[in-house]
Amino acid sequence: MYTSFRFHLIVCFSLCLGAYLIANRISSEYLVDHFLKEKVTEELFKQINDGNLEDESSLVISDFFGTITPKSIKKCPEKIINKTSFCLQVKDPEIKWEPLNNGTAGSVDYSAHTFNNTSWHLLRKKKSSDFDYVGLDFSESERILNQTWEIRNFVILRIFPFMFVLVAFIAFLISNHIIKIINGINSVISKTDIVNLSSDAPEKTRFKEFQPFLDAFFELKVRLKTSFEQASRFSSDASHELKTPLTILRGYAEMGIKTSKDGSNQQIQFSLMAEEINRLINITEKLLVLARADAGRLQITPTQVNLSDMLELLVSDAETINADLRISSNIQKGVIFECDEQLIHQLVYNFYSNAIKFNIVDGWIHFKLSQDEDYLRLEIINPSQNVTADLAEKGFERFYRGEESHNSAVEGNGLGLSLCKEIAKIHGGSINLTVSSTQHVSATFLIPLSSTV
Numbered sequence: 001m002y003t004s005f006r007f008h009l010i011v012c013f014s015l016c017l018g019a020y021l022i023a024n025r026i027s028s029e030y031l032v033d034h035f036l037k038e039k040v041t042e043e044l045f046k047q048i049n050d051g052n053l054e055d056e057s058s059l060v061i062s063d064f065f066g067t068i069t070p071k072s073i074k075k076c077p078e079k080i081i082n083k084t085s086f087c088l089q090v091k092d093p094e095i096k097w098e099p100l101n102n103g104t105a106g107s108v109d110y111s112a113h114t115f116n117n118t119s120w121h122l123l124r125k126k127k128s129s130d131f132d133y134v135g136l137d138f139s140e141s142e143r144i145l146n147q148t149w150e151i152r153n154f155v156i157l158r159i160f161p162f163m164f165v166l167v168a169f170i171a172f173l174i175s176n177h178i179i180k181i182i183n184g185i186n187s188v189i190s191k192t193d194i195v196n197l198s199s200d201a202p203e204k205t206r207f208k209e210f211q212p213f214l215d216a217f218f219e220l221k222v223r224l225k226t227s228f229e230q231a232s233r234f235s236s237d238a239s240h241e242l243k244t245p246l247t248i249l250r251g252y253a254e255m256g257i258k259t260s261k262d263g264s265n266q267q268i269q270f271s272l273m274a275e276e277i278n279r280l281i282n283i284t285e286k287l288l289v290l291a292r293a294d295a296g297r298l299q300i301t302p303t304q305v306n307l308s309d310m311l312e313l314l315v316s317d318a319e320t321i322n323a324d325l326r327i328s329s330n331i332q333k334g335v336i337f338e339c340d341e342q343l344i345h346q347l348v349y350n351f352y353s354n355a356i357k358f359n360i361v362d363g364w365i366h367f368k369l370s371q372d373e374d375y376l377r378l379e380i381i382n383p384s385q386n387v388t389a390d391l392a393e394k395g396f397e398r399f400y401r402g403e404e405s406h407n408s409a410v411e412g413n414g415l416g417l418s419l420c421k422e423i424a425k426i427h428g429g430s431i432n433l434t435v436s437s438t439q440h441v442s443a444t445f446l447i448p449l450s451s452t453v
Contacts, residue, residue, distance in 0.1 A: 006175040013171040014164060021156060028152075032145065037121070040136055041100070041110055044123045048108060048134045076133035089115050090122060090133045097124065112138075189217060242284045250277040300340035300426055307335045307378065310345065311369050314352060318365065322356060326364035335371045337447075343423045347431075348378065350416040351443045355382035358441065371449075376429075378445040387435050395433045396421045420445075 076087035097109035100123075111122045119138045124131040253274035260267035311331050319327045337344070355365045360383050368379040396417045417431075424431045429447030436442070 005179065006172055009175045010168045010171040013167045017163060017167050021160075025152075025156075029149065036141065036145075037112070040121045040138070041123070044121060044134050044136055045100070045108060048123050048125045048132060074133075074135045074137070076135075086115070086135065087133065090124070090135065095122070185213060188214065243281065246277055246281045246284065250274060250281065253277055300343060302338050303341055305337050305339055305341045305344060307337050307344075307369060307376075308333050310348065311367055311378070314348060315367055318352065322365075324362065325356070325359060326362075327367075328364065329367040331367060331369045332371055335369055335376065337376060339427055344427070347420045347423045347445060348380075350420050351378075351380040351445070354416060354443065355380050355441075358382070358384045360385050374449060376447050376449055379442055381440055381442045384435075384439055384441045387439055387441060391433055391435055391441070396431075 074086045076090055092113075095111050095113050097111045100108045100110050107126050109124050109126075111124075113120050113122055119142055120135045121138050122133065122135045124133045253270050256270035257267055257274060260270055308331055311329070315327055315329045315331070318325070352365070359365070363383050366381045368377070368381070370377050417433075420431055424445055424447070427447060429445060431443065431445050434442045434444070
């Protein structure tokens, strides 16, 4: 199942935005609390270290929220420890103290505690037999902090839709930019065929991170070109080398047919030998044409060809030769096509030959030829039986003949349609096979008239 890259990128950016907001919310509260604790502890430490705990009027602390007035600060020197309710409460054994230094004589301890629903930051300093205490009422600061968090949450909820739209828009722009780069690389790759496999230098891309892909693709093209040339050369050389001895063998076989007694077993054997040799020669000739097509060296000689006359002549021959088949046609008159006459004749004959081979008893063949302003269409239709399900997909593969059980008695080598495909391609057209629900097979040659040679 395919997923849109833009949608994927928008979702990723949105998840990152949500994770950032959550992490920011959690971390900011922790960091602010930690900062205030350090700030308050620092200021109270100065107060408890100055040793003048009797004079409250001299106490002024500057912290994150400005100046803390003396009314917010409580001091408990040892000699007045029992004179105020605060000084009595700071000796509560439930208070948990944390040492601020090494715990030696004169060390200072810290605690955050709640007295009568009031939050306090407390410090105590070790004396000879007791402690000096100093505390800061932090309720006002906590109220301000809570209001700050409420304002922050209010703002985030209001601006989140805008932030989401903005993130989605940025993700869309980034995805477009990335896709544009990828499409550029895809354009280079998709234009690669047998004709430009021999490009001298690798393509260059604007961004260095993508250059290794193009370099690797260029190296792959070089390897493909080498392998392709070797395979093409082998097919071409093998076809050339086989053609001469096969022609000689056919000559000897024909000579044997002529010199043998009519109807003798020897003449029959020579006849069968000649048929197989002709079949091998046909295969080598087709392989030679296909090898040239694979190498991009299949040359055509375009001329003005009257396809209507060519097809009508074929229909006339078919009616004479195949008396057991019903031949019909719908051929538009005066269809002129600029093409290689020999190759197009071979394409049409291959279609016709297959229609005969894979027909049914008392079957029929229908020829169609039409032309309009945009397309030229040539079609040959015939009934068949036990048509393989993959015929339309694999029918143009070389040496493909369907199920052996159905085709073992049928002549052919499985190269005809492959050759038709190459002939159609070099003329700028296409061919396809379609099978109807009634087992009617249609072989179609379609060519845009603007693409004719």
